[in-house]
Amino acid sequence: MPGDTRRLGEFELIAELFAPLAAPGGFGLTDDAAIITPPVGSDVVMTKDMMVSGVHFLPDDPPDLVARKLLRVNLSDLAAMGAAPHGYALGLSLPPEVGDDWLRAFAAGLAADQREFGIALLGGDTTSTPGPLTLSLTAFGFARQGRLLRRSGAHPGDAVFVTGTIGDAALGLMALRGALADPDGFLAGRYRLPRPRLAAGAALAGIASAGLDISDGLVADLGHLCSASRVGAVIEAALVPLSSQARRSIGHRPALIGAVLAGGDDYELVFSVPPDAAGALERGILGAGVAATRVGRIVAGEGVRVLDATGVDITPENPGFRHR
Ligand code: ADP
Ligand code: MG
Numbered sequence: 001m002p003g004d005t006r007r008l009g010e011f012e013l014i015a016e017l018f019a020p021l022a023a024p025g026g027f028g029l030t031d032d033a034a035i036i037t038p039p040v041g042s043d044v045v046m047t048k049d050m051m052v053s054g055v056h057f058l059p060d061d062p063p064d065l066v067a068r069k070l071l072r073v074n075l076s077d078l079a080a081m082g083a084a085p086h087g088y089a090l091g092l093s094l095p096p097e098v099g100d101d102w103l104r105a106f107a108a109g110l111a112a113d114q115r116e117f118g119i120a121l122l123g124g125d126t127t128s129t130p131g132p133l134t135l136s137l138t139a140f141g142f143a144r145q146g147r148l149l150r151r152s153g154a155h156p157g158d159a160v161f162v163t164g165t166i167g168d169a170a171l172g173l174m175a176l177r178g179a180l181a182d183p184d185g186f187l188a189g190r191y192r193l194p195r196p197r198l199a200a201g202a203a204l205a206g207i208a209s210a211g212l213d214i215s216d217g218l219v220a221d222l223g224h225l226c227s228a229s230r231v232g233a234v235i236e237a238a239l240v241p242l243s244s245q246a247r248r249s250i251g252h253r254p255a256l257i258g259a260v261l262a263g264g265d266d267y268e269l270v271f272s273v274p275p276d277a278a279g280a281l282e283r284g285i286l287g288a289g290v291a292a293t294r295v296g297r298i299v300a301g302e303g304v305r306v307l308d309a310t311g312v313d314i315t316p317e318n319p320g321f322r323h324r
Helices: 010-021 024-029 063-081 100-117 168-176 186-192 198-204 218-229 244-252 254-262 275-286
Strands: 042-052 084-094 120-128 134-144 159-163 210-213 232-236 269-273 292-299 303-307
Touching: 010 024, 010 100, 010 120, 024 120, 042 063, 063 084, 063 100, 063 134, 063 198, 063 210, 084 100, 084 198, 100 120, 159 275, 168 186, 168 244, 168 254, 186 244, 198 269, 198 275, 210 218, 218 232, 218 254, 218 269, 218 292, 218 303, 244 254, 269 275
Parallel strands: 084 120, 232 303
Antiparallel strands: 042 134, 084 134, 159 269, 159 292, 210 269, 232 292
């Protein structure tokens, strides 16, 4: 991993790099713990995601992008619950080869996204490790009581929607591995830097019957919604919204539709909407800055089936990424 060896000790590291990122409730990272004060009538929503060098990112990935992805995958989970970001705690296990330069760039990445998404640092912990660089982030958000976007609650007859475009990140990972052309870098960018759909998630809470973010792949994640709601779903592949770049790739290699349906890391939202909520959805999603596209429907039964334009079942055999 590039960068000089570390000269800052643990306390200097916290004071120099992380204290400037602290939220008011973090007391400048000078106390033993932080406080979170939710607005009256709100619940605190909590989520945690970890990233390990060599597993979730590459040792020579730009540190600011690693930081922003770590923050954004957690923000995506808050979005998927319909919560607004508040603060986060950071866990760092640092191997000797991670130097001050790496950590400075990492902190700069956090600072940039803190401004973009309105979230700040509450605290954390720092250790050394003989193993790979391991990053852990716990994010806290607020949601009005009774207005969470849960995975359960979908019913047969509900329509299934997604935000944004699907499959760009899976194709982007292929491009980064040299297996696909990506002339303008759009696909790789979608893999490296997800856009948590916070405004959409907040707008959908109270309108959608169920929803979650797509981190494992459209088919797999809609499958999670179906299991939690005890229903099945049908996706019409021809309705799945594609970026022009993804459309071009599939035009050259039609089999790539499998990667689009089963690939993960898009961090778009997939959600179900009762038939009588179509108007509310249209009004709600208007201000969210992202399109919502109907891709299928909830049915009785279990599991997710994908149909092509002629009604042939093209459900991918391996529907998505399985976490260990
Ligand atoms: P303790 O030994 O009591 O756990 P620490 O020395 O670990 O205290 O932490 C001191 C302060 O620095 C605490 O406020 C803690 O939240 C903060 N802190 C430590 N590591 C990090 C980190 N990686 N990111 C943010 N804050 C941190
Ligand atoms: Mg500690």
